[in-house]
Amino acid sequence: xxxxxxxxIVFTFLLSMSELALCRTAxxxxxxxxxxxxxNAVAGMASLWPxxxxxxxxxxxxxxxxxxxxxxxxxxxFSSSQPSSPVxxxxxxxxxxxxxxxxxxxxxxxxxxxxxxxEVWLRPADVNLQGLPVAxxxxxxxxxxxxxxxxxxxxxxxxxxxxxxxxxxxxxxWNDSSQSPQFLVVLxxxxxKYQQLRSSVFRLACxxxxxxxxxxxxxxxxxxxTFKPSLPESPYQALVVVPQWRVHLGNRDAVTSTNSTxxxxxxxxxxxxxxxxxxxxxxxxxxxxx
Amino acid sequence: xxxxSPIKATKPSEVSESPVGxxxxxxxxxxxxxxxxxxRPRASRELYASNLSLLVFFGVGLSGWCYYYTDYFPEVxxxxxxxxxxxxxxxxxxxxxxxxxxxxQSWFEEAVLDRHHTWLGLGLLALLxxxxxxxxxxxxxxxxxxxxxxxxxxxSYDPARSGWGGIELEKALASRTHGKYxxxxxxxxxxxxxxxxxxxxxxxxxxxxxxxxxxxxxxSFLRRPVLLVRPSPVLSASLENAPGQLIVLxxxxxxxxxxxxxxxxEAIWLGCDxxxxxxxxxxxxxRLEMAAGSIPEVAMFRxxxxxxxxxxxxxxxxxxxxxxxxxxxxxxxxSAVARIRTVNxxxxxxxxxxxxxxx
Numbered sequence: 001x002x003x004x005x006x007x008x009i010v011f012t013f014l015l016s017m018s019e020l021a022l023c024r025t026a027x028x029x030x031x032x033x034x035x036x037x038x039x040n041a042v043a044g045m046a047s048l049w050p051x052x053x054x055x056x057x058x059x060x061x062x063x064x065x066x067x068x069x070x071x072x073x074x075x076x077x078f079s080s081s082q083p084s085s086p087v088x089x090x091x092x093x094x095x096x097x098x099x100x101x102x103x104x105x106x107x108x109x110x111x112x113x114x115x116x117x118x119e120v121w122l123r124p125a126d127v128n129l130q131g132l133p134v135a136x137x138x139x140x141x142x143x144x145x146x147x148x149x150x151x152x153x154x155x156x157x158x159x160x161x162x163x164x165x166x167x168x169x170x171x172x173x174w175n176d177s178s179q180s181p182q183f184l185v186v187l188x189x190x191x192x193k194y195q196q197l198r199s200s201v202f203r204l205a206c207x208x209x210x211x212x213x214x215x216x217x218x219x220x221x222x223x224x225x226t227f228k229p230s231l232p233e234s235p236y237q238a239l240v241v242v243p244q245w246r247v248h249l250g251n252r253d254a255v256t257s258t259n260s261t262x263x264x265x266x267x268x269x270x271x272x273x274x275x276x277x278x279x280x281x282x283x284x285x286x287x288x289x290x
Numbered sequence: 291x292x293x294x295s296p297i298k299a300t301k302p303s304e305v306s307e308s309p310v311g312x313x314x315x316x317x318x319x320x321x322x323x324x325x326x327x328x329x330r331p332r333a334s335r336e337l338y339a340s341n342l343s344l345l346v347f348f349g350v351g352l353s354g355w356c357y358y359y360t361d362y363f364p365e366v367x368x369x370x371x372x373x374x375x376x377x378x379x380x381x382x383x384x385x386x387x388x389x390x391x392x393x394x395q396s397w398f399e400e401a402v403l404d405r406h407h408t409w410l411g412l413g414l415l416a417l418l419x420x421x422x423x424x425x426x427x428x429x430x431x432x433x434x435x436x437x438x439x440x441x442x443x444x445x446s447y448d449p450a451r452s453g454w455g456g457i458e459l460e461k462a463l464a465s466r467t468h469g470k471y472x473x474x475x476x477x478x479x480x481x482x483x484x485x486x487x488x489x490x491x492x493x494x495x496x497x498x499x500x501x502x503x504x505x506x507x508x509x510s511f512l513r514r515p516v517l518l519v520r521p522s523p524v525l526s527a528s529l530e531n532a533p534g535q536l537i538v539l540x541x542x543x544x545x546x547x548x549x550x551x552x553x554x555x556e557a558i559w560l561g562c563d564x565x566x567x568x569x570x571x572x573x574x575x576x577r578l579e580m581a582a583g584s585i586p587e588v589a590m591f592r593x594x595x596x597x598x599x600x601x602x603x604x605x606x607x608x609x610x611x612x613x614x615x616x617x618x619x620x621x622x623x624x625s626a627v628a629r630i631r632t633v634n635x636x637x638x639x640x641x642x643x644x645x646x647x648x649x
Contacts (some may be wrong), residue, residue, distance in 0.1 A: 047622075131527030237306065
C-alpha cells in the first residue's frame with residue numbers, strides 16, 4: 001500500500017512536471033505568470049446575471065484579485081490574461097449545500113485542480129434575507145469577499161501552499177565550471193525584478209537522467225550571472241543560487257566537491273521558493289554582490 | 291275622493307247637534323244609532339268574505355315573499371305593528387278618538403270590503419307585483435361560520451361592454467349572520483353577478499328570477515381556482531435588488547394572460563384580487579417551512595401582501611398555466627408549470643406555485 005502511494009506521488013509529480021515543461025519555451029525569459037480566473041459555480045447566482053454582463057463582471061473580479069495578489073503575494077507574477085499558463089489560481093463561488101455559498105481558491109497545475117483554501121461566505125439565513133449578489137454589485141461584493149475571507153484571513157497558509165506548489169520559474173542553467181570555480185545555478189529570474197530574493201532559499205525540482213527526479217535545496221548568495229535563454233531571446237542578468245543539498249528518493253545529501261560532478265548531471269526544471277529571506281541592506285556591497 | 295263623504299257626514303259637531311243623540315248617550319251608542327239611521331243596503335256576506343280573504347291572502351303572500359326573498363321583513367312587520375319608524379303613527383292614532391276610528395273602520399268596510407271592484411283591484415295589484423318580482427332574483431350570503439365582519443360588493447355583468455358593470459350594491463355583512471340581496475335579472479330569466487366579499491376571492495354567480503341563490507361565506511368563495519405564485523426567500527430577496535419580469539402563459543398554445551414588469555419578488559395572486567387574505571393554514575405551513583430551513587421568519591414579510599396582475603384573470607380547472615420569471619435581458623431565471631385543480635375543500639385554497647433559483 002505504501003509503495004502504491006509513493007508511486008502515485010511520483011507519478012503526479014512527473015505529470016505536473018511534464019505539463020509545466022511543455023510551456024518552458026514560452027516562459028524561458030522571465031518568471032512564470034500565474035493565471036488568475038474567477039468562476040461562478042452557483043447556478044442560482046448565474047441565472048440572475050444578464051448574460052451580456054457576465055464577461056464584464058468576471059474581468060472586474062479577476063482584475064481586483066490580480067491587483068491584490070500582486071501587492072500582497074510576491075514574488076509570483078499574477079495575470080488574468082494568461083489562460084495558457086500551466087499554473088493558475090481559480091477563485092470559485094460554489095454552493096455545496098443549498099443556499100450556502102462558499103468561496104474556494106483552487107490551484108490549477110496543468111489540468112489538475114487542488115484546493116488551497118475554502119470558507120463559507122453566505123449562510124442560508126444570509127442568502128434568504130439578503131438574496132444573492134445581483135449583476136450591478138456582484139464584482140465589488142465578490143471581489144471583497146475573496147480578499148477578506150481568503151486572501152487576508154488565510155494569507156500565511158496560502159503563501160505557504162504557493163511556495164510549495166507554484167514554481168517561480170521554469171528551468172535553470174549551470175554556470176560554466178571552466179570559467180568559474182563556483183558551483184552555481186543561474187535561474188531565469190531577472191536580477192532587476194527579483195533581486196529582493198537574493199538571500200532566499202530555493203528548491204529546484206530537477207530531472208536526473210537515469211535516476212528519475214531529484215531536488216536541489218539552494219541558497220541565493222546575493223549575486224547575479226548571465227542567463228542565456230534559447231534564441232531569439234537575448235541574455236540577461238539573473239539571480240543565481242548555490243546548491244546546498246540534494247534530495248533523492250528520501251535521502252538528503254550535502255552538495256560537496258566530491259559529488260559535484262554527479263550533481264551537475266541534474267537538469268533544473270521547476271524553481272520553487274522554499275524560504276523567503278529578506279536581504280540585509282548592505283548585502284549589495286558584500287564581496288560577491290553585484 | 292271617496293274618502294270625503296263618509297267622514298264629512300259624521301263630523302262631531304253635526305253629531306252633537308243631531309236630534310237622535312241625547313245628552314248622556316255614549317259615543318258608541320250614538321254611532322250605533324246613527325248607523326241604524328243611515329243604514330244602506332250592505333253587500334253580501336260572500337263578497338265581504340271573499341274580499342277579506344283576498345286581502346289576507348295578498349298580505350300574507352307579500353309578507354312571505356318579503357320574508358323569503360328579502361331582508362325587509364322586520365321593516366314590514368315594524369310597519370304593520372306601527373313600530374320603529376312608524377311609532378309616530380301609532381302615537382297619533384292614540385290621539386284619535388274611538389269614534390273616529392270606528393268611522394274609519396266603517397269607511398274601510400264600505401269602500402273596500404263591500405265593493406265588487408276590490409277583488410279586481412287586488413288581483414291587478416298582485417299581478418303587477420308578480421310582474422315586477424319576475425324581474426328580480428335573490429342572492430343570499432350566509433356567514434354562519436365566519437368570524438369576520440365583511441363588506442359585500444355586487445356588480446352586474448354587462449354584455450354590451452363585455453365586462454362588469456358598476457356597483458349594483460354595497461353592504462356590510464356581519465359575522466355569523468346572513469344577508470339577502472334582491473337583484474334585478476332579465477325578466478323571467480337570469481343574470482350574472484360578480485360578488486366580492488372583502489378578503490375573499492370574487493365569485494361569479496347566476497341569479498335567477500323567483501329563485502334564491504345561497505352562498506356560504508367564506509367556503510363558497512374559496513372554491514374558486516386561484517394560484518398563489520411564491521418565489522423562494524432567496525429569489526424574493528434577490529429580485530428586490532434586481533427586479534425581473536414575471537410572465538404567465540395559459541395552455542400549450544401560449545396565451546399571455548399576465549405580465550408583471552418590474553417584478554420585485556412579492557407573492558402574486560392569479561385569479562383573485564390583491565385584497566384576498568392569506569389563509570391561516572398557509573401561513574402556518576410557511577412558518578414550518580421557514581423553521582425547517584433555518585430561515586428567519588422575517589423573510590415571510592415579502593409574501594404577506596400578495597399583489598395581482600393589472601388585468602383580471604379567470605382560471606378554470608384543467609387549464610395549464612406556465613409561469614416564467616425572466617431577467618431584464620429576457621433570460622429565464624426560474625419557471626413552473628401548474629395544472630389548475632378543482633378546489634373541493636377550503637384547505638385546498640389556494641393552489642400554491644413555488645419559484646426558486648436553480649441549485
